[in-house]
Amino acid sequence: xxxxxxxxxxxxxxxxxxxxxxxxxxxxxxxxxxxxxxxxxxxxxxxxxxxxxxxxxxxxxxxxxxxxxxxxxxxxx
Numbered sequence: 001x002x003x004x005x006x007x008x009x010x011x012x013x014x015x016x017x018x019x020x021x022x023x024x025x026x027x028x029x030x031x032x033x034x035x036x037x038x039x040x041x042x043x044x045x046x047x048x049x050x051x052x053x054x055x056x057x058x059x060x061x062x063x064x065x066x067x068x069x070x071x072x073x074x075x076x077x
Contacts, residue, residue, distance in 0.1 A: 004043060004065050012063070015045040025049040044070055 006012035015021055024046060030036060030053040041047045041059040043066055051057050051074050059074070061067050 004063075006042075007063065010063060012040075012042065014042045016043075018045075021045040021049060025053070030054045041070060042066060044073060047074055 004014075006014050015024075028036075028050075030050060032053065032055055034054045035056040035058070036050055036054045038047060038050060038057060038059040041061050042063075047057065047059055047070065057074070059070065061070060
């Protein structure tokens with residue numbers, strides 16, 4: 001995903017450390033039949049790990065700069 005600078009007006013901070021993203025998902029320990037709701041997936045740092053493990057992942061993002069990319073990358077998952 002292309003690099004988008006966080007908007008202060010949206011209170012954004014994008015997770016960029018891959019190890020931290022994996023550790024967060026590991027600590028959640030999603031099961032194959034789980035339904036996960038992700039609020040503010042940003043550039044998809046957690047999304048790419050969660051989508052592999054959960055039955056259903058619903059992501060809500062209000063920043064139009066990243067929604068199309070997220071939809072293209074994970075919309076069929």
